[in-house]
Amino acid sequence: MGVRPPANDDLSEPESVEFGIAALDGTLSEADFSFPVDRETVVAELGDQSVPYDAAGRTVQLANALDEVDRDRFESKQELLDELYPVFEDLRSSPRGLLSQLRSLVPF
Numbered sequence: 001m002g003v004r005p006p007a008n009d010d011l012s013e014p015e016s017v018e019f020g021i022a023a024l025d026g027t028l029s030e031a032d033f034s035f036p037v038d039r040e041t042v043v044a045e046l047g048d049q050s051v052p053y054d055a056a057g058r059t060v061q062l063a064n065a066l067d068e069v070d071r072d073r074f075e076s077k078q079e080l081l082d083e084l085y086p087v088f089e090d091l092r093s094s095p096r097g098l099l100s101q102l103r104s105l106v107p108f
Helices: 021-029 039-046 062-067 077-093 098-105
Strands: 050-052 059-061
Touching: 021 050, 021 077, 039 062, 050 062, 059 062, 059 077, 062 077
Parallel strands: none
Antiparallel strands: 050 059
16 A cells, blocks of 8 residues: 655655555565565565554564464465465554644644
């Protein structure tokens, strides 16, 4: 998923912010392993990096996201992304802290 950042006059900013599956997809495309692959290899090769799961910049460790998946082996990149999609969706829709909820109510 991606969302456009707020408009400003600085042209050096990216046109969109990637998070969730879109952010992980780019990382997997640059990874030095081939499919089929197991969970341990994914974490070992990519490191336990943080993956943004929403436009606000909240992140989850890749190993923690993979712990939420029922599979240990993935036959393709698409299968891995499909398995992680509900994990990112659950995180995105989970209740946030009180301060974050109050900020979302303020119109500016």
